[in-house]
Amino acid sequence: MIIYFSGTGNSRAVATALAALTSDRVFPLTELPPADASWHGERLILVCPVYSWGIPPLVLDYVGRLSAPFIGEARRHRVWVVLTCGDETGRAPEMMEKALAGRGVTLSGIWDVQMPNNYVLLPGFDVDPLDVERKKLSRYPSRVEEIARCILEGRECRDYTAGSWPGVKTRMVYPLFRRMGIVPSRWKASEACVGCGRCRDVCPMGNVTLDAGRMPVWGGRCVSCLACYHVCPRNAVAYGKATRGKGQYFYPQPHGAEKRR
Numbered sequence: 001m002i003i004y005f006s007g008t009g010n011s012r013a014v015a016t017a018l019a020a021l022t023s024d025r026v027f028p029l030t031e032l033p034p035a036d037a038s039w040h041g042e043r044l045i046l047v048c049p050v051y052s053w054g055i056p057p058l059v060l061d062y063v064g065r066l067s068a069p070f071i072g073e074a075r076r077h078r079v080w081v082v083l084t085c086g087d088e089t090g091r092a093p094e095m096m097e098k099a100l101a102g103r104g105v106t107l108s109g110i111w112d113v114q115m116p117n118n119y120v121l122l123p124g125f126d127v128d129p130l131d132v133e134r135k136k137l138s139r140y141p142s143r144v145e146e147i148a149r150c151i152l153e154g155r156e157c158r159d160y161t162a163g164s165w166p167g168v169k170t171r172m173v174y175p176l177f178r179r180m181g182i183v184p185s186r187w188k189a190s191e192a193c194v195g196c197g198r199c200r201d202v203c204p205m206g207n208v209t210l211d212a213g214r215m216p217v218w219g220g221r222c223v224s225c226l227a228c229y230h231v232c233p234r235n236a237v238a239y240g241k242a243t244r245g246k247g248q249y250f251y252p253q254p255h256g257a258e259k260r261r
């Protein structure tokens with residue numbers, strides 16, 4: 001069984017590509033509440049992005065709240081994790097391993113898959129140049145094949161790019177991201193909005209609604225996945241001034257590279 005969390009589609013793409021090779025069933029984490037999650041399979045594979053050199057708080061919380069029967073099953077079978085990231089994981093793999101160990105679950109393997117970067121909320125951070133984006137998209141299927149082979153052969157493996165100063169980034173920056181990186185009230189739509197509703201439809205948290213004039217309104221459940229920003233065909237979604245002049249990315253690209261920059 002594969003459970004994934006995805007904002008802009010990278011982790012969903014990796015999860016479905018993996019499922020095609022391992023024949024596992026695939027479920028989005030947000031549609032499988034942890035208390036109701038049940039499973040009687042041979043293995044569990046979790047797929048999610050790296051956020052600020054750590055694991056998305058939503059995913060950590062999910063692992064912490066998985067039901068006792070689910071965890072009992074996980075203790076009896078193999079558990080694998082695949083993290084998608086733009087460039088580097090920091091100590092996110094260790095964070096995930098610790099969260100699972102806290103539930104008595106042993107990790108058999110963990111990998112990263114480098115995918116197009118979607119983080120744009122800080123100065124100096126933007127989507128990848130198109131050539132880098134294309135290179136990552138052309139390479140990820142062979143990486144997924146490599147991971148699937150390992151899983152099917154039951155080989156223990158830890159293979160990821162932690163990057164420079166991983167301990168410092170995870171210890172110092174990740175807690176700041178948790179405290180200050182997500183301010184839902186900063187999301188607004190500009191006058192370029194045409195009320196198409198894509199930002200509402202794509203939000204994995206159901207955090208965006210349209211008002212009577214079809215203008216999007218953001219609630220307080222944002223997990224900073226950036227899907228609403230990247231999916232907008234008019235680039236009308238803004239996070240304060242942070243998104244000014246930034247590019248967009250979504251997998252699969254819904255409206256073409258030319259319009260996104």
Ligand SMILES: Cc1cc2nc3c(=O)[nH]c(=O)nc-3n(C[C@H](O)[C@H](O)[C@H](O)COP(=O)(O)O)c2cc1C
Pocket residue numbers: 005006007008009010011012048049050051052053054084085086087088089090115116117118119224225226
């Ligand atoms: C809040 C946030 C923080 C991120 N932090 C990192 C990071 O620390 N390292 C990295 O390589 N990529 C980082 N990224 C990029 C994503 O991990 C990457 O684009 C991922 O594949 C997105 O997955 P998704 O499309 O399934 O949401 C971050 C993205 C977001 C939204």
Ligand code: SF4
Pocket residue numbers: 189190192193194195196197198199200214216231232233234235236237
């Ligand atoms: S996706 Fe963009 S254009 Fe469509 S409703 Fe949302 S903000 Fe408006």
Ligand code: SF4
Pocket residue numbers: 007202203204205206207208218221222223224225226227228229
């Ligand atoms: S409102 Fe937050 S959780 Fe929903 S799509 Fe936008 S960034 Fe993601």
